[in-house]
Amino acid sequence: NAGVTQTPKFRILKIGQSMTLQCAQDMNHNYMYWYRQDPGMGLKLIYYSVGAGITDKGEVPNGYNVSRSTTEDFPLRLELAAPSQTSVYFCASTKGGGELFFGEGSRLTVL
Amino acid sequence: AQSVTQLDSHVSVSEGTPVLLRCNYSSSYSPSLFWYVQHPNKGLQLLLKYTSAATLVKGINGFEAEFKKSETSFHLTKPSAHMSDAAEYFCVVSDPKTGGYNKLIFGAGTRLAVHP
Numbered sequence: 338n339a340g341v342t343q344t345p346k347f348r349i350l351k352i353g354q355s356m357t358l359q360c361a362q363d364m365n366h367n368y369m370y371w372y373r374q375d376p377g378m379g380l381k382l383i384y385y386s387v388g389a390g391i392t393d394k395g396e397v398p399n400g401y402n403v404s405r406s407t408t409e410d411f412p413l414r415l416e417l418a419a420p421s422q423t424s425v426y427f428c429a430s431t432k433g434g435g436e437l438f439f440g441e442g443s444r445l446t447v448l
Numbered sequence: 449a450q451s452v453t454q455l456d457s458h459v460s461v462s463e464g465t466p467v468l469l470r471c472n473y474s475s476s477y478s479p480s481l482f483w484y485v486q487h488p489n490k491g492l493q494l495l496l497k498y499t500s501a502a503t504l505v506k507g508i509n510g511f512e513a514e515f516k517k518s519e520t521s522f523h524l525t526k527p528s529a530h531m532s533d534a535a536e537y538f539c540v541v542s543d544p545k546t547g548g549y550n551k552l553i554f555g556a557g558t559r560l561a562v563h564p
Binding site for chain 1: 457480482484489490491492493494497499538540542549550551552554555556557
């Protein structure tokens with residue numbers, strides 16, 4: 338039972354570099370989400386998707402981009418990494434109703 | 449605007465004693481409310497959810513929460529703590545007027561420590 342799989346689990350970037358966080362789910366969920374978690378701040382929504390080809394901004398989208406070409410995959414692109422993007426990133430999916438299934442997270446450090 | 453406040457950032461209990469994690473919310477409409485748990489270095493997992501049915505909601509691992517509209521609260525309780533309950537707990541609100549399940553609002557979290 339794979340569920341939601343995120344890669345990489347850890348990454349260190351230099352300021353100005355770019356990278357893509359990968360997220361894949363095998364539950365045939367239409368809804369997928371990217372959150373970032375900062376200490377003492379809860380989770381903040383970056384982007385979400387309600388189905389293949391449809392994405393929308395969340396609360397903190399600046400500095401990020403997403404695409405959703407298939408139901409299974411929802412990659413998050415960081416362009417021109419900045420120290421403020423140091424965080425733990427979580428991908429989640431759901432068929433609806435508020436019960437989200439989360440990946441184990443990707444810890445990103447920008448130096 | 450909707451918001452959620454977890455009143456304690458850290459709670460420490462002894463094994464076998466009751467657990468109370470407090471959550472207050474503000475919402476312009478009848479919200480849906482959730483509690484999620486996050487064990488160290490893991491993703492979040494749903495404990496329970498309230499969606500305007502019974503006000504006392506039972507979840508997994510012996511947890512329950514009571515929705516009190518008059519107090520705008522949704523506190524999480526467990527009669528007897530177990531060592532495996534040590535984790536971070538998040539109260540989450542969904543307001544159908546401001547995005548519904550696609551724009552969940554997470555509290556800052558309460559870290560529960562359980563001592564032998």
